[in-house]
Amino acid sequence: MNYISTRGNVGEVGFIDAVLMGLADDGGLLIPKQIPRLSEAELTSWSKLDYKGLALEIFSRYINEEIPQDELKELIEASYSTFRDSDITPVRKLNDNSYVLELFHGPTFAFKDVALQFLGNLYSYIARKRNSIINILGATSGDTGASAIEGVRGKEGIRISILHPHQRVSKVQELQMTTVDDANVLNLAVKGNFDDCQTLIKELFADVEFKNKYHLRAINSINFARILAQTVYYFFAYFQVTADAPGEKVNFSVPTGNFGDIFAGYLAKQMGLPVNKLILATNENNILERFIKEGVYQPGEFHITHSPSMDIQIASNFERYLFYLYNEDASQVADLMRQFKTEGKIVIDSEKLKQVQADFAAHGVKNDECLDAIRTTYESTGYLLDPHTACGIAASSPYTGSDELTVTLATAHPAKFDESIQLVNIKQEFPVQISQLFDKPQYQTVVEHSKADVVEHIVKLYQA
Numbered sequence: 001m002n003y004i005s006t007r008g009n010v011g012e013v014g015f016i017d018a019v020l021m022g023l024a025d026d027g028g029l030l031i032p033k034q035i036p037r038l039s040e041a042e043l044t045s046w047s048k049l050d051y052k053g054l055a056l057e058i059f060s061r062y063i064n065e066e067i068p069q070d071e072l073k074e075l076i077e078a079s080y081s082t083f084r085d086s087d088i089t090p091v092r093k094l095n096d097n098s099y100v101l102e103l104f105h106g107p108t109f110a111f112k113d114v115a116l117q118f119l120g121n122l123y124s125y126i127a128r129k130r131n132s133i134i135n136i137l138g139a140t141s142g143d144t145g146a147s148a149i150e151g152v153r154g155k156e157g158i159r160i161s162i163l164h165p166h167q168r169v170s171k172v173q174e175l176q177m178t179t180v181d182d183a184n185v186l187n188l189a190v191k192g193n194f195d196d197c198q199t200l201i202k203e204l205f206a207d208v209e210f211k212n213k214y215h216l217r218a219i220n221s222i223n224f225a226r227i228l229a230q231t232v233y234y235f236f237a238y239f240q241v242t243a244d245a246p247g248e249k250v251n252f253s254v255p256t257g258n259f260g261d262i263f264a265g266y267l268a269k270q271m272g273l274p275v276n277k278l279i280l281a282t283n284e285n286n287i288l289e290r291f292i293k294e295g296v297y298q299p300g301e302f303h304i305t306h307s308p309s310m311d312i313q314i315a316s317n318f319e320r321y322l323f324y325l326y327n328e329d330a331s332q333v334a335d336l337m338r339q340f341k342t343e344g345k346i347v348i349d350s351e352k353l354k355q356v357q358a359d360f361a362a363h364g365v366k367n368d369e370c371l372d373a374i375r376t377t378y379e380s381t382g383y384l385l386d387p388h389t390a391c392g393i394a395a396s397s398p399y400t401g402s403d404e405l406t407v408t409l410a411t412a413h414p415a416k417f418d419e420s421i422q423l424v425n426i427k428q429e430f431p432v433q434i435s436q437l438f439d440k441p442q443y444q445t446v447v448e449h450s451k452a453d454v455v456e457h458i459v460k461l462y463q464a
């Protein structure tokens with residue numbers, strides 16, 4: 001399997017080079033040259049596999065012999081042995097045909113661990129095998145940063161700098177990142193919002209000379225390895241909920257800000273998983289909802305919400321979807337992205353909009369609606385949702401109560417967002433791994449929203 005760029009100006013590369021390149025050198029995103037398509041027989045045989053077995057099957061389709069099977073198996077084993085649930089991502093029934101897929105049993109209590117435990121180990125593997133220097137640069141609205149740091153802290157040959165928006169992540173997210181005292185970790189709290197952080201790092205990745213000089217590596221979902229690892233739980237959940245109805249189509253409701261998690265679902269569907277609707281759940285930062293409903297992709301006003309990890313205007317992985325929407329025509333994608341840069345928006349025609357609406361449904365959840373979903377779900381089932389999952393549940397409501405099976409991705413543990421949970425007057429107990437963070441000293445550097453300031457700090461770490 002080789003990888004190409006959504007903008008068509010990068011020669012084909014293998015999986016490891018795609019991981020190392022992160023953002024494609026032409027400014028686009030890397031995608032597999034061909035999406036592997038599964039036969040019904042393969043799907044049936046996969047339905048009996050456990051999580052790690054499924055991961056091995058899926059990863060093998062995208063990695064080929066670059067990483068020998070036994071070594072890939074070891075990487076998977078090491079990555080998922082850190083999870084607290086033996087199913088890795090267990091599925092719970094909420095009521096009738098409605099399920100939640102719990103993705104928060106990894107070390108930092110968020111879905112990001114599923115991919116970043118793997119990517120952290122993969123980077124170590126690449127550092128050893130290829131003698132490559134791994135200087136990670138990432139941006140976070142809270143969860144990716146904590147998870148990426150946890151995935152590589154203290155690891156030989158790896159350094160990591162993470163930019164987060166100063167005072168715009170939850171207290172627990174901040175503590176998870178900034179209480180880490182390993183010398184290979186740098187936390188920069190940028191005076192700005194997540195989009196500012198993401199734009200800064202994308203500018204640095206797009207400067208290919210700088211990127212190569214400092215060996216910059218990505219851990220955000222611009223890195224295809226992130227998407228790949230996240231497809232596994234769609235398959236896993238599908239097989240759990242259709243055990244008595246194999247082949248039946250399933251809806252997935254996905255809280256998403258950067259379009260990465262839902263794009264992984266789209267990829268699973270293109271591989272042949274019987275997915276019905278992909279329901280895109282977002283908050284008041286609703287660029288993706290507006291795109292799906294109206295066909296216009298244009299950032300709006302920035303809102304601070306109860307689901308801070310989704311306080312995002314510009315969704316990285318949107319470009320990957322555009323590539324498939326425009327029938328894999330990289331030159332059209334490059335034109336559209338140029339247009340976005342100059343005019344600040346992309347408008348698609350009615351034919352394309354029909355296709356978008358066949359692929360996705362969308363709902364932008366207002367702050368009150370999010371709290372309402374937490375409260376009513378707790379009262380009716382005793383299940384406590386985190387505010388992002390609550391957006392997923394609210395967005396899925398038109399589909400639940402029917403005959404259709406619907407799975408909502410539970411992207412984080414509620415203890416990460418106690419500020420929101422307190423607003424509905426629910427008292428929760430913190431897992432010990434979280435409560436102990438409050439006694440630790442914090443390490444972070446507050447910086448202006450300035451490329452020069454960020455560069456100064458990260459270069460110091462990378463040259464250490």
Ligand SMILES: N[C@@H](CCOP(=O)(O)O)C(=O)O
Pocket residue numbers: 139140141142143144145219220221222257258260309310316
């Ligand atoms: N919600 C994310 C934002 C970064 O998204 P990513 O999927 O590209 O890493 C976060 O919690 O940091």
